[in-house]
Amino acid sequence: MTQTPLQNTTAVPPVAKKVPFAREHHGDVFVDNYEWLRDKESPEVVEHLKAENAYQEAVTAHQEPLREAIFQEIKGRTQETDLSVPGRKDGWWYYTRSVEGKEYGIQCRVQAQETGDPVADWTPPAVEPGIDLPGEEVLLDGNAEAEGKPFFSVGGTAVTIDGNLYAYAVDNSGEERFTVRFKDLRSGELLPDVIENAFYGLAFSPDGTRLFYTVVDDSWRPYQVKAHVLGTPVEQDEVLYQEDDVAMWLGFELSSDRRHLVLSIGCSEFSETRLLRFDDYDAGLTTVISRDEHLLYEAEPFLLAVASGTPQETILLTHNKDAINSMVSLVDPADLAKPLAAQHWRTVVAHSDDVRINGAGVTATHLLVSVRQDTIERVQVIPLAGLGTPEQAPAVEPAFDEELYTAGVSGSDYDAPVVRMGYTSYFTPSRVYDFVLPTADRPEGELLLRKESPVLGGYSGSDYVATREWATADDGTRVPLSVLRHASVQQDSTAAGLVYGYGSYEVSMDPGFGVARLSLLDRGIVMVIAHIRGGGELGRHWYEDGKKLSKKNTFTDFVAATDWLAGSGWVDAERIAAMGGSAGGLLMGAVANLAPEKYAAVVAQVPFVDALTTILDPELPLSALEWEEWGNPITDPEVYAYMKSYTPYENVRAAAYPKIAAVTSFNDTRVLYVEPAKWVQALRETTTGPEPVVMKIEMDGGHGGASGRYVQWRERAWDYAFVADSLGATELLPGAGLK
Template sequence: MTQTPLQDSASSSPDSAAAIPTAAASADSLRPPVAKKVRHERTHHGDTFVDNYEWLREKESAEVVDHLKAENAYQEEVTGHQEPLREAIFQEIKGRTQETDLSVPNRKDGWWYFSRSVEGKEYGIQCRVRAQDTGNPVADWTPPAVEAGVEIPGEEVLLDGNVEAEGKPFFSVGGSAVTVDGNLYAYAVDNAGDERFTLHIKDLRTGELLPDVIENIFYGVSFSPDGTRIFYTVVDDSWRPYQVKSHVLGTPVTDDEVIYQEDDAAMWLGFELSSDRRHLVLGIGCSEYSETRLLRFDDPTAALTTVISRNERVLYEAEPFLLEGPDGEKSERIVITHNRNAVNSMVSLVDPAELTKPLAEQHWSTVVEHSDDVRVNGAGVTSTHLIVSIRKDTIERVQVMGLTGLGTPAQEAPVEPAFDEELYTAGVGGSDYEAPVIRLGYTSYFTPSRVYDFVLPTPAQPAGELLLRKESPVLGGYSAADYVATREWAVAADGTRIPLSVLRHKSIKQDLTAAGLVYGYGSYELSMDPGFGIARLSLLDRGVVFVIAHIRGGGELGRHWYEDGKKLAKKNTFTDFVDATDWLAGSGWVDPSRIAALGGSAGGLLMGAVANLAPEKYAAIVAQVPFVDPLTSILDPELPLSALEWEEWGNPITDPEVYAYMKSYTPYENVHSVAYPRIAAVTSFNDTRVLYVEPAKWVQALRSATTGAEPIVMKIEMDGGHGGASGRYVQWRERAWDYAFIADSLGAVELLPGAGLK
């Protein structure tokens, strides 16, 4: 259920209020699929809930599959008149996208790695070319000039996704790695959409695949520094990553060593190599506390060591590295980003010897102090600098400081790359430990993605230097000047100010005639950061005012913002969204009768909740892979990822108060007799995070209860996972489907004068 939101999810537009189309009328002659009712009782804490549609969970049942296919057939009939609009939006997305393109090369060890996309092909092609070492650090870390569609001398193809995907219903890469010497390439492939991957290893000297093949692994792979082993993660039956294993190349997979197994069903396990590749770093945790374990690579007899025990209930991340002292000697240190006496987190430096003492007796040096106004998201190191990610005034930023004097009064002041927009996102996009630069990604609502290299500060250049490597091209006559993004604030019933990002075409007038779309997520402390989206332009160009509601439960305003929208405060997320909708309805920009809502995954739960809370405020709701039956899922620890959700929503199995609170808002169990707006539930058959059965049951309940005539449809991708189908053209068509449903429902099907592709 946890996922990074679809950043480009939201927007719709008006033509004229009188032109709201006839989807409902066209549905009058159609009969939606009616699932049989099979009584199923669920009893907890003395409360019995009768679920007549639980039988739809039987994924292997031919009757269930036939029902889902009937749902698809129904939605195709109901929405068939939207096909020209879908095609138009698809062509707009395609027409604005430079289909033959490439990423900015990123250096790792002795190679530059990059990906190419080719017009007409669904998937990227992973490539590399040798790097040069001339002795000039900045020159050696300046990416080579690579041209779209032009092969450069010495270019090697590591993986062509189009070849790999041929004949497969789905294709996704869940991780890749290259040995330090550049000879071996490992990649993990999913051909079903269920996020279980098969690991292959290629010898890049010969192009041949090694016989080592590992089935059913999870995201992420890494080679050991000496290239003799590869590390990977395995999930348990409930789809929780619980084992990190090590495979020695050339040995049977059955001999693979379990480096660590996490048996707590509420804890998530992952791993990475430390920046200097001296340690394997295991991260174990939930949303409220964590534990880091380290394994040294330079000592074959070394055992895992724990930085801070989970029993201390500290939420933290740890990065070990060698710090040079005033005498020139290097000694082991660990930089820890933590919430110990710091709700918004802070950064400390600790000598590993301190970790043998009780926590209360340990000496930690403060590197970045706690602030009520600044959320510290994380910290990492290069050989010369500390890199800190922070969030201030809702905006994600990057700061750097030299390692000299770190944690002492001689510590250097932080340096922050400067950008000239109010609403933007800047984040570290990767860097090599020895590099004199760090790679930054930058975007805003109307600035296409940019890639910068930031030359790290030196005494000769104390402010560092931003070097623009690329701005993603946008074709079709796009101009940022045609659009406006502003920060507005809604006010909740309890007086809380809710930040909104309001996006519109510059020609929209504040005359109560436009259509509006409100998008939200509001869970897991995930922030809906400013980001450019080509598909969104198709809605803005049709006059839709697009509002991103930064509601409680997200992370935009610090840890308190998250905590005030989780567990027994979860309803704040839903009421904040309704308050954001009320702001839009009263803003003067839109006709209050022409507002739609959009959200996905946990944002799909949000859609279901607001549909029950305030159905009259929305003309249409699109819920993508919606988590609309959370109580059923979380009550069953055997279901995928359910136990991991207890720290987000509470544990309704053991706590009757949590059970009652969740039951009071869960979308499926609170469907009632009311006129629901047009609703589209969009899902995937192989989704392992939010099972298809949740929207399938929800749609049946909605149709049974609604007193209105608006159509309620479910669109299911039979070969997709949590993110939908895998190819880029298919994904564009899926986005076009969602946006056409919204635009059609709002009477916003025509382009504004002068808008659209040029």
């Protein structure tokens, strides 16, 4: 690679005017000079944002050759004409094709065969990239749908059991409000029914006459589940349920056996499930366990075979009753009418301090349990025969041979003899397995590899190394780290380093393969993924120790991870960058304030950096839902004071900040663009150092950035080029890169 030009140091950043706005709570007054930037309808605001982009482009123009090189590396390693492994639903195999030069996937299907051999009938057909199968039908060509649109995203699809009708939801703005259309798959014609402003998730009733969907309120909180009867005016759609508590999230799904509609209502601390029986639709919804009990649970109704031979209506509960890491129980529906203390729950998977139960579901023959142990997510299966009795069979767990990996159920059909599983690790590309469920002839089951995603360009996993290390936090807590590097990097304290983190909402940063990440490792950057408190890697305690009035543990854990890397012998302590997005962007702002001297650069993607202002206004998108994560600063002075002490925008101080890039989208409904827009103004005004602070804003994107895979690759190349350039790690290691 030729030497890149030097950074433009003559560009002048845009300076927003100051319009003092006083925010007063609990006797505290905060004067916000840049709140006026919230008005996205204002031509002055739009012009300011365009000026930010122009400044960013000038400051980073010298990175363009590096960005192009990284983009070509991502593209060169990706098999652009490819397809997903077909997954069977009812009488059809469904799959997605991708085509070289096309931004979006093409949804297809082909009819399944019925030979009478269960495993053979559930063996996916051999579909080849670029070659149509006989009888192949195109359900939705995303490229045709996206033509002429600034943005394109699919928020859900559904097919009737008979395979005749297809519903799909499309967003063309990035605002996550979808338009639902219906297609008759026999004729290819669109039905006249059109539903506007739906949210994620669609499902047909078993008889195919109704479509269920969710609607969001003005703050983008899903609060209604509605039913549309095909052929009737949308204005007459039935509101099955409306959730008026602004701190509760609403969603739905069909039960595994499709006999019930299952409504899930909840926050991160307690929940409620309501059921609708399709064979008694007019009876309406019934509540499993009231939210008043303050349990966090999921419920799955199903028919369990018992000794009498007649399947018995049973409810599977994954819950935290006397079980902080959750457990799995069975309860008879009739018991639910009793007070909670009088109900009889039969234990299926007992509580463990070392194992977190993430969820459970059923097929016609087996219980499927998702668990997390030693930070790793895995799957266990238990036969339904004898479930919840002394005759219950032991769990069987598909075995894999790597230390750091992620395995999970990616799809299952109730009557199938196999369960579709996804598997990946840091340097094993995504694999799709079918796990043949255990039988008397096959007591351990059998893993059948259906596909490993191809990686081109001479990729070999043996060129890279992933290890588990541990940092020690200020309070003595050991924080797990995943350390990734190219095998040729020497432990001589000269390499560059990048620390990545998230640490909120009990979300775990699980091992997973990433083509784009290879471009950093190939330039000698040692990457640390910090599994900090606030995430879910080490169970529910790990999450609770990083939320509300313990939130600062998330930030200090990240700094401890940085200190580990600085002292590890792998990197030069002067060449470390940090990266995170959304709540991880709040993390970036917090650590930049805490320890700006430890980082050469910070990339904050869609950063939640004005958290207190946002959460103080319940009218803003999703604000009220955040109270269970951060606390409610409106009603609680202690929460207000605690949040005010760390929220990044309000704690910018006179210090020499590193190079900072705030990356955002104009139409993001989760973290509004105004947060990074205000933050970068405060940083530029206050920093005592010479390093630039830039904001890159995608004017047509949402929370996930722009749509289209090539556009997304270029966005990732932008982020990584900023990091690599800031660390002086622009050259490929000898022998690394595309081959």
